Amino acid sequence: MSDRFSFSIAATDGAARTGTIAMQRGEIRTPAFMPVGTAATVKAMKPADVRATGADIILGNTYHLMLRPGAERVAKLGGLHDFMGWDRPILTDSGGFQVMSLSELAKMSEEGVSFKSHLDGSKHMLTPERSMEIQRLLGSDIVMAFDECTPFPATRDQAAASMDRSMRWAKRSREGFDAGGEHASRAALFGIQQGSMDETLRQRSSDALREIGFDGYAVGGLAVGEGQEEMFRVLDFAVPMLPDEAPHYLMGVGKPDDLVGAVARGIDMFDCVLPTRSGRTGQAFTADGPINIKNARFGEDTGPLDPECGCPVCGQWSRAYLHHLIRSGEILGAMLMTEHNLFFYQSLMAGMRDAIATGTFAAFAADFSTRYRKPRTEG
Amino acid sequence: MSDRFSFSIAATDGAARTGTIAMQRGEIRTPAFMPVGTAATVKAMKPADVRATGADIILGNTYHLMLRPGAERVAKLGGLHDFMGWDRPILTDSGGFQVMSLSELAKMSEEGVSFKSHLDGSKHMLTPERSMEIQRLLGSDIVMAFDECTPFPATRDQAAASMDRSMRWAKRSREGFDAGGEHASRAALFGIQQGSMDETLRQRSSDALREIGFDGYAVGGLAVGEGQEEMFRVLDFAVPMLPDEAPHYLMGVGKPDDLVGAVARGIDMFDCVLPTRSGRTGQAFTADGPINIKNARFGEDTGPLDPECGCPVCGQWSRAYLHHLIRSGEILGAMLMTEHNLFFYQSLMAGMRDAIATGTFAAFAADFSTRYRKPRTEG
Numbered sequence: 178m179s180d181r182f183s184f185s186i187a188a189t190d191g192a193a194r195t196g197t198i199a200m201q202r203g204e205i206r207t208p209a210f211m212p213v214g215t216a217a218t219v220k221a222m223k224p225a226d227v228r229a230t231g232a233d234i235i236l237g238n239t240y241h242l243m244l245r246p247g248a249e250r251v252a253k254l255g256g257l258h259d260f261m262g263w264d265r266p267i268l269t270d271s272g273g274f275q276v277m278s279l280s281e282l283a284k285m286s287e288e289g290v291s292f293k294s295h296l297d298g299s300k301h302m303l304t305p306e307r308s309m310e311i312q313r314l315l316g317s318d319i320v321m322a323f324d325e326c327t328p329f330p331a332t333r334d335q336a337a338a339s340m341d342r343s344m345r346w347a348k349r350s351r352e353g354f355d356a357g358g359e360h361a362s363r364a365a366l367f368g369i370q371q372g373s374m375d376e377t378l379r380q381r382s383s384d385a386l387r388e389i390g391f392d393g394y395a396v397g398g399l400a401v402g403e404g405q406e407e408m409f410r411v412l413d414f415a416v417p418m419l420p421d422e423a424p425h426y427l428m429g430v431g432k433p434d435d436l437v438g439a440v441a442r443g444i445d446m447f448d449c450v451l452p453t454r455s456g457r458t459g460q461a462f463t464a465d466g467p468i469n470i471k472n473a474r475f476g477e478d479t480g481p482l483d484p485e486c487g488c489p490v491c492g493q494w495s496r497a498y499l500h501h502l503i504r505s506g507e508i509l510g511a512m513l514m515t516e517h518n519l520f521f522y523q524s525l526m527a528g529m530r531d532a533i534a535t536g537t538f539a540a541f542a543a544d545f546s547t548r549y550r551k552p553r554t555e556g
Numbered sequence: 557m558s559d560r561f562s563f564s565i566a567a568t569d570g571a572a573r574t575g576t577i578a579m580q581r582g583e584i585r586t587p588a589f590m591p592v593g594t595a596a597t598v599k600a601m602k603p604a605d606v607r608a609t610g611a612d613i614i615l616g617n618t619y620h621l622m623l624r625p626g627a628e629r630v631a632k633l634g635g636l637h638d639f640m641g642w643d644r645p646i647l648t649d650s651g652g653f654q655v656m657s658l659s660e661l662a663k664m665s666e667e668g669v670s671f672k673s674h675l676d677g678s679k680h681m682l683t684p685e686r687s688m689e690i691q692r693l694l695g696s697d698i699v700m701a702f703d704e705c706t707p708f709p710a711t712r713d714q715a716a717a718s719m720d721r722s723m724r725w726a727k728r729s730r731e732g733f734d735a736g737g738e739h740a741s742r743a744a745l746f747g748i749q750q751g752s753m754d755e756t757l758r759q760r761s762s763d764a765l766r767e768i769g770f771d772g773y774a775v776g777g778l779a780v781g782e783g784q785e786e787m788f789r790v791l792d793f794a795v796p797m798l799p800d801e802a803p804h805y806l807m808g809v810g811k812p813d814d815l816v817g818a819v820a821r822g823i824d825m826f827d828c829v830l831p832t833r834s835g836r837t838g839q840a841f842t843a844d845g846p847i848n849i850k851n852a853r854f855g856e857d858t859g860p861l862d863p864e865c866g867c868p869v870c871g872q873w874s875r876a877y878l879h880h881l882i883r884s885g886e887i888l889g890a891m892l893m894t895e896h897n898l899f900f901y902q903s904l905m906a907g908m909r910d911a912i913a914t915g916t917f918a919a920f921a922a923d924f925s926t927r928y929r930k931p932r933t934e935g
Contacts, residue, residue, distance in 0.1 A: 217880060221887040246855065246880045253856060254876050262872050457887075476625065477632060493641050497633050501596060501625045508600040508836075508887055 182365040182392045184424050184445075188534045192416070192443040195533040198393075198424055200318055201363050202258070203265040205233040207424060208440045208533075210526045211268060211448040212519055216241045217251075217261040220453050221511040222519070224263040230488070230516065231523030234319075235263060236448045239272035239311050240279060243301070244294045248314040256316030268319035268367075268448070270428075271308045271350070274326040285325065287342065305346045309353030313360040321395065322350035324369045329401040336373035337381075343371045343397075344385040351389050365392035367426060373398055374407060376414045383418035393424040396444070400429045409438050416443040433462060433525055434549055437542050440529050452518035457511040459503040462521040466549050470514065475500040488520035561744040561771045563803050563824075567913045571795070571822040574912040577772075577803055579697055580742050581637070582644040584612040586803060587819045587912075589905045590647060590827040591898055595620045596630075596640040599832050600890040601898070603642040609867070609895065610902030613698075614642060615827045618651035618690050619658060622680070623673045627693040635695030647698035647746075647827070649807075650687045650729070653705040664704065666721065684725045688732030692739040700774065701729035703748045708780040715752035716760075722750045722776075723764035730768050744771035746805060752777055753786060755793045762797035772803040775823070779808045788817050795822040812841060812904055813928055816921050819908050831897035836890040838882040841900040845928050849893065854879040867899035 184207075186196040198205040212219045212227055214235045219227045227235060237257055242248060254260050257267055273290070277283050280292035280301075289304030308323035324343035327336050347368050354366045368391035372378030386394060396415055399408050412427070419425050426446035427439050436447055452462065459471040463483035468475075470482070481491035482499065490499075490513045502510030525545075532541035563586075565575040577584040591598045591606055593614045598606045606614065616636055621627060633639050636646055652669070656662050659671035659680075668683030687702035703722035706715050726747050733745045747770035751757030765773060775794055778787050791806070798804050805825035806818050815826055831841065838850040842862035847854075849861070860870035861878065869878075869892045881889030904924075911920035 216884050216886060217877070218886050218888040221891070223888070223891070245884060246876070250856060250876075254858060254874065260874070260877055260880075262877075477629060479633060495633065495639070497625070497629075498596070498639055498641075501639075505595050505624060507595060507597050508890055509597040509602065511887055512600070512602070512891070 181363055184393070184422065186422075188536070190533045190536050190538040191441065193440050193529070193533045193538045194443065194445060195530045196445070200266050200365065202267075202318055203233060205266060205446075206526075206530060207445040208436075208526055208529055209233060209446050210436065210522045211236045211446065212522075213238070213448055213450045213453060214261065214263070214267075215450075216245065217257060219515075219519075221457065221508070221515045222453075224261065226516060227263070227519065228265070230519040231527060232265075232519065234266040234268060237267050237269045237315060237317070238275060239269050239308060239315070240275035240303075242269075242315060243272065243303075243311050244296055244299075248311040252314040252316070256314075258316055266318040267316075269312045269315055269317035269321065271321045271323040271369075272303050272311070273308070273324050274429075276303050277326065287345075289323070289346075305349035306353040309350055309357065313354075313357045313364075316360070317364060319365045319367060319393070320354055322347045322366065322368050322391070324371060324397060326401065327371050327373045327398045329373065329398070329403055331373050333373075333375060333378070336371075336375055336378055340371040340373070340378050340382050343369065344382060347386060348389050351391070367391055367393040367395050367424075369395040369397040369428070370415060370419065371398045372415075374403060374411050379411070379415045380418055383415075387420060391423070393426055393446075394419040395426040395428050397428050399427065400431055400435075405432075405435060405438065408435070409442065412439060412442040412444070433522070434546060436522075436525060437529065437545055440533075441538065441542055452522045453515050456514035456516075456518040459510075459514065460518075461499075461514055462518050464548060470496060470499045470503050472500075482514075482517050483521065486517065486521065486524070488517050488524075490514075490517040490520070560742055563772070563801065565801075567915075569912045569915050569917040570820065572819050572908070572912045572917045573822065573824060574909045575824070579645050579744065581646075581697055582612060584645060584825075585905075585909060586824040587815075587905055587908055588612060588825050589815065589901045590615045590825065591901075592617070592827055592829045592832060593640065593642070593646075594829075595624065596636060598894075598898075600836065600887070600894045601832075603640065605895060606642070606898065607644070609898040610906060611644075611898065613645040613647060616646050616648045616694060616696070617654060618648050618687060618694070619654035619682075621648075621694060622651065622682075622690050623675050623678075627690040631693040631695070635693075637695055645697040646695075648691045648694055648696035648700065650700040650702040650748075651682050651690070652687070652703050653808075655682050656705070666724075668702070668725075684728035685732040688729055688736065692733075692736045692743075695739070697743055698772070699733055699743055699745045701726045701745065701747050701770070703750060703776060705780065706750050706752045706777045708752065708777070708782055710752050712752075712754060712757070715750075715754055715757055719750040719752070719757050719761050722748065723761060726765060727768050730770070746770055746772040746774050746803075748774040748776040748807070749794060749798065750777045751794075753782060753790050758790070758794045759797055762794075766799060770802070772805060772825075773798040774805040774807050776807050778806065779810055779814075784811075784814060784817070787814070788821065791818060791821040791823070798822075812901070813925060815901075815904060816908065816924055819912075820917065820921055831901045832894050835893035835895075835897040838889075838893065839897075840878070840893055841897050843927060849875060849878045849882050851879075861896050862900065865896065865900065865903070867896050867903075869893075869896040869899070
């Protein structure tokens with residue numbers, strides 16, 4: 178049992194922390210960025226190439242996987258790790274967020290959410306208990322409690338009611354997870370703080386989660402349209418409410434400068450589709466900020482996407498070639514842009530970990546921010 | 557000059573031959589299959605992975621590349637090899653076939669073909685001289701003469717007129733290529749036999765090509781809807797008309813059993829989009845024949861695509877996973893299916909080369925054919 182889950186903080190620098198989560202399937206260096214593998218694949222990437230970007234853990238989506246190929250089928254095929262060929266830790270979300278944003282006719286009650294599949298119209302029900310069962314069938318390493326991501330904006334009453342229900346669901350999630358037998362003995366369960374942008378609600382949510390007890394704590398309900406400034410304002414009070422000794426996970430975030438600002442506020446884990454999704458449409462992240470490779474000025478640019486990048490893509494191919502591939506709708510364009518972007522994200526995380534370890538995080542963050550946002554004459 | 561182009565036949569077995577084409581950018585083991593890299597990419601594959609399947613040479617399409625990114629741009633960027641990151645030989649077609657099948661408002665005259673781009677409606681002209689210039693700008697290693705792929709079916713008069721014009725264009729191609737300076741001193745030029753399904757026309761075409769003189773000779777105008785039996789009937793008389801000592805290239809072919817039958821008739825080189833294109837839509841080639849991975853029966857099949865295949869895909873992933881990826885429209889599905897299919901094709905070529913070298917080609921072909929076509933209860 179001792180090797181089920183542990184989190185050790187090696188160094189802190191202000192509110193920022195760097196350390197290691199140890200689990201049976203491997204270690205996760207924090208602060209960590211988790212590439213999103215929605216449908217049992219990090220889109221356009223082989224697992225070995227995802228690993229080569231520096232990823233220690235990936236995320237799988239319960240909503241997508243329960244509908245296709247189906248949790249029971251994945252279990253029958255040996256679990257998500259064997260199925261997709263990724264042998265390191267996988268965190269699965271609870272399905273709560275996506276069932277509300279992607280399904281049809283979603284109806285929420287105290288029991289859970291009934292909905293129709295966006296793929297074939299079939300009827301389904303997600304409850305805390307079913308979400309725990311699905312994540313167990315998938316063989317998830319880090320299971321997320323089933324909650325409602327409170328819509329934004331929300332009145333205080335709406336936010337309070339939503340948060341209170343999520344806390345009741347958190348307790349049911351804990352019980353469902355603990356009833357999972359062998360899986361519960363090797364996986365971890367994270368709770369999710371809600372409360373919208375309200376400090377007292379965030380406190381009430383944190384108190385409820387602490388009372389239940391989890392291996393890690395996520396900050397939910399952010400990156401929902403409130404903007405970076407407001408997100409940072411909420412993190413300033415929300416993160417200190419969480420247990421210091423547990424990992425802090427900011428869900429669905431974010432842009433590179435979001436990550437730096439959130440690490441500065443004590444966040445240890447992130448996931449976001451941005452590097453993968455935007456790569457497929459031609460956005461590349463660089464130390465000088467994002468560029469759109471479809472821009473005509475890259476058509477004869479023989480330089481790499483990012484002159485300072487050490488990734489295999491920047492080592493071999495030019496902006497001109499990537500411009501051509503993306504403009505031509507070629508799959509290889511999606512593959513190479515995704516690989517570069519994931520490498521950029523992982524390099525940023527590694528840079529932050531090193532800076533925290535050496536007590537230079539503030540300077541790192543300032544340098545990054547100045548350069549990443551510097552005025553450019555080109556778009 | 558001695559290392560510009562040479563073809564040595566190491567062994568023959570009946571009409572089948574195995575040997576090596578040596579060029580400055582590398583050796584090509586024959587019989588050879590060339591994956592198609594239409595728009596400066598073998599779709600869904602990194603160049604290193606294409607090489608790892610066993611490919612010694614790939615094909616690029618003049619028609620696509622002249623329109624996007626443009627031959628002059630590719631030249632400015634250092635040529636097709638540097639642009640796409642493939643340092644081994646590249647054969648480029650002349651654009652003659654695709655301008656007739658893909659462009660809009662194509663008008664043929666003795667001078668060449670005027671047309672509008674299918675991408676943006678821009679006006680262009682392809683002539684033997686311009687085709688040679690484009691292939692030189694791309695930096696092609698094996699340049700194809702500009703010809704007309706005679707439509708099928710054709711009357712004898714149509715076939716004769718078309719072939720005769722192609723032979724006049726072949727002479728202009730030879731002159732255009734030879735005027736190419738440094739490029740002509742390191743690249744090779746292949747002529748293309750036409751004549752539809754008619755033996756006397758094929759002979760007249762071969763005589764004309766021999767008179768001009770080329771490094772290699774292609775059989776054009778087949779795989780245009782005539783069927784395998786008719787194609788083999790034409791190959792039976794068409795291939796012996798070509799110079800024995802030069803490579804024989806069957807353009808645009810084909811299915812695995814087409815390749816075996818054509819090698820038996822003296823063909824040394826092939827290209828076809830089948831393994832790449834059909835991979836993207838879910839067809840996998842196996843020793844027991846093709847399967848459609850989307851078929852419901854593969855949904856829980858934990859076996860590899862082909863139990864006897866040694867490719868990285870069959871070593872790691874199940875039919876069930878590939879079924880899921882292709883059904884979900886995931887890019888990784890296209891990547892893995894393409895990789896397997898190219899590996900299958902290259903393994904077939906390697907098997908044929910070995911069989912010819914050991915004088916067992918007839919048995920190899922019979923075994924392959926029996927098994928590949930064996931009756932199956934499933935589709």
